[in-house]
Amino acid sequence: MDTHLEKLWWALSRVDDHAATVRAWGGKLAGVLGAGGRLLACGNGGSAAEAQHLTAELVGRFRADRPPYSAIALHADTSSLTAIANDFGAEEMYARQVRAHGRPGDVLVCLSTSGGSGNVLAAARAAQERGVIAWAMTGPAPNPLAALCDEVVAVPAEEVCTVQEVHLAMIHLLCDAVEEAL
Numbered sequence: 001m002d003t004h005l006e007k008l009w010w011a012l013s014r015v016d017d018h019a020a021t022v023r024a025w026g027g028k029l030a031g032v033l034g035a036g037g038r039l040l041a042c043g044n045g046g047s048a049a050e051a052q053h054l055t056a057e058l059v060g061r062f063r064a065d066r067p068p069y070s071a072i073a074l075h076a077d078t079s080s081l082t083a084i085a086n087d088f089g090a091e092e093m094y095a096r097q098v099r100a101h102g103r104p105g106d107v108l109v110c111l112s113t114s115g116g117s118g119n120v121l122a123a124a125r126a127a128q129e130r131g132v133i134a135w136a137m138t139g140p141a142p143n144p145l146a147a148l149c150d151e152v153v154a155v156p157a158e159e160v161c162t163v164q165e166v167h168l169a170m171i172h173l174l175c176d177a178v179e180e181a182l
Contacts, residue, residue: 026177043111094123104131115143
């Protein structure tokens with residue numbers, strides 16, 4: 001078997017216990033979205049792409065035709081993002097948007113392979129300030145993001161690409177759980 005696939009299989013076998021957590025998140029998120037709340041998602045680089053993938057599945061369609069849900073990838077509004085980074089610094093680019101869009105009871109999903117990205121940490125702190133539920137998908141724990149968020153799925157893999165691939169599987173599991181709950 002290819003070494004990359006071996007590492008992926010190994011990592012997937014280590015997150016079985018997280019499947020129940022992600023399914024529970026799906027039930028909670030279904031309640032939030034069904035009541036008119038929203039999901040905010042953030043990450044950098046590949047994790048930003050995963051955040052956008054998550055929000056696209058919820059605004060669009062994952063498996064079944066259904067009403068669209070309010071889900072925002074915080075990196076996708078480039079005008080706001082660049083203005084915030086220019087005026088307040090890159091560390092505030094997600095936090096300021098959490099303060100603008102997040103309402104008590106909404107959900108923020110923070111994706112970070114390192115668990116140490118300053119702008120994602122600032123977003124998690126802003127979520128705490130606003131009463132927004134914060135969930136993290138990270139690489140190996142312990143890490144600063146896992147400590148800040150309400151709940152975490154920490155993937156115990158050394159390679160960033162493996163962590164991101166497991167995050168994508170967890171994102172699809174989350175979307176599946178949301179649709180099952182609604």
